[in-house]
Amino acid sequence: MSEINTLAAFYAFSSGALWLLGSLLFMGFDKVNIQANRWLGAFYYILACTFTQLFLEDFGIGGSFLIHLLELPRWAMLPCLYMAVNSYVSPSLPKKKWFFHFVPFLLFLIFSLVYLMPNLFNEQNDLLPSWIGFIVRYFFFIQTIYYWILCFSLLRCHQKNLKMVASFTEKIDLEWLRYLLISVLFLIFIRILSISNIQATYFSPILYFLGIILLAYSTLTQKSIYAIETYHPAEKDEIAPKKALNERLTPEQVEGLKYIVMRKTVDEKLYLDPSLTLSALSDNIGINTHELSYVLNNGVGKNFYQFINELRTEEAKSLLLSEDTKHLDMFGVAIRAGFNSKTTFYTTFKKATKLTPKEYIKANSEAH
Template sequence: MSEINTLAAFYAFSGGALWLLGSLLFIGFDKTNTQANRWLGAFYCILACAFTQLFLEGFGIGGGFFIHLLELPRWAMLPCLYMAVNHYVSPSSLKKDWLLHFVPFLLFLIFSLVYLMPDLFNGQNHLPVLPPWIRFIVRYFFFGQTVYYWIVCFFLLRRHQKNLKMVASFTEKIDLEWLRYLLISVLFLIFVRILSISNIHVTYYSPILYFLGIILLAYLTLSQKSIYATETYPAAEKSEITPKKALNERLTPEQVEELKHIVMRKTVGDKLYLDPSLTLSALSDKIGISTHELSYILNNGVGKNFYQFINELRTEEAKSLLLSEDTRHLDMLGVAIRAGFNSKTTFYTTFKKATNLTPKEYIKANSAAG
């Protein structure tokens, strides 16, 4: 029994860590991601309620009324995570329908206030007997809600990372990669919960597994990068669902070909790609066409998104620099910067993808050929 209680104590560690983490997010330890962090803080605080409940039940502490109070906000947990991810991927947009995501929680709250809590408040330690269909909803709705919102959050982040390459040539500081790992950590907690229902060994060690998952959540949250200001591209999503006919009516094939030559001449001839901070809107201003037209020309005329187009031109520049006698004194970071890259990571990744060689391998291969 003492060993079981020792393991159950990890629920207290998990709950305490989550309460602390949620409080830090609410008071605003990071002033740039305030709204998103507050929603994430709400998610952590509700999750802390769940672990506090598990701890109290494990040690037989607290009455039915208090335990139910801790369980009450659970249906709002995953909507809070969804709102947090939504604000991380689009911090400037107004979420007009946010209240709709909390309708199930509000209904459960009303149901509890009317049917459940009066009996608990009057001294009963157990919930009243409910009809089978209500018990089914209460038991399984949260699981379905969890799976649904995790999938939605994952695709929100994927769409954000995809759309970034439509407008930016440098994405390391705005791709929210840390958030992807945070969602994976949440998925780990979900799997532990699922496996603990069916596997006695996982059930036994689940308090420790939960604690390890929460430590990872805390690390990722506290080491998050700020949301850097970046332009939005409202048509990035819309263009994916706009019929080709409508797009063709705006720009004919002849116009696309003509504008493609202008884009290539300006971008390559004036070496606009050497600007490490170049974005879609900046390039469209320098060329003299709209961002929507430029994006359409790149996607349909050149066959590349903005990120691919600019970084492949930078790769060609880097090839020349790597073999030039005038730049032999530069290290790889120096070559990357001279070629227009803002990051050695982007330089290496793009160069390897384009040539199947690292920059050093490219130098060696061309030296041997010479």
């Protein structure tokens, strides 16, 4: 019995870590992502209640009323995570109809106040008919899977849309949030495993604790997210350019604008600006962002990220073989070519040439 209690103590470690993590987010350790961090902090607080409940149940501490209070906010847990992801992805946009995500929680709260809590005060054990217990248990599981998929879809859509308006995404692609969602999926997997396998139930407190460590690491390594144009969702005419073709630009207009875009961008080497965005380029060329995005997608056949970074790659190829830049290291060449990230430079260069920058230099040196 002492061995089981020792393992169950990891529920307390998980709970304590989550209470601390939620408090850090609410106190504002990041002064930029305030709203998103508060939603994520609420998610961690509710998750902490769950692990506190598991700890108390395993050690037989606390009565039914306390256990019920800790279980009460559970249906709000995943909606809080969804609101956090939504706020990270689009911090400057209003969150419409957010209230509806919490309707199941409010219904359960009302049901609890009217039916469950009076029975708890009267110390009646036959609290729920079996069919209600079944709904409560499995609705939460379905809700968890649904909101995780929703959160992951939001993140994927965000990362895809970024490349339509930004030429540099490493610091704003929310990659840390992807690891956080993977950590949440790990916790879900442990829950499923512990239901179906007795051995997994025995070791689940330790596995949960490892998942919480991953959550904490992902959260504390987040980068500040500023409300800039790169976080606005892509417009419908950017997502469905074929439909917009008949509404916005004719093929002749596309070709004409394509010529202007290429001439201005290449001749004036606008791509050398490492902070270049879709809106900055559209202002320089003199057309609006939707038309520029449309011309790039349909006329050039590339999104903004591909278009600009391929031009930078061509610049880098010239710089790598130039005698004037022999004194520069690879990062120096990347900066001179317009990149502000070595990762983007290497990835784009390798994709375009099938060679690393050093391999490219060697191959061209041997050719001469």
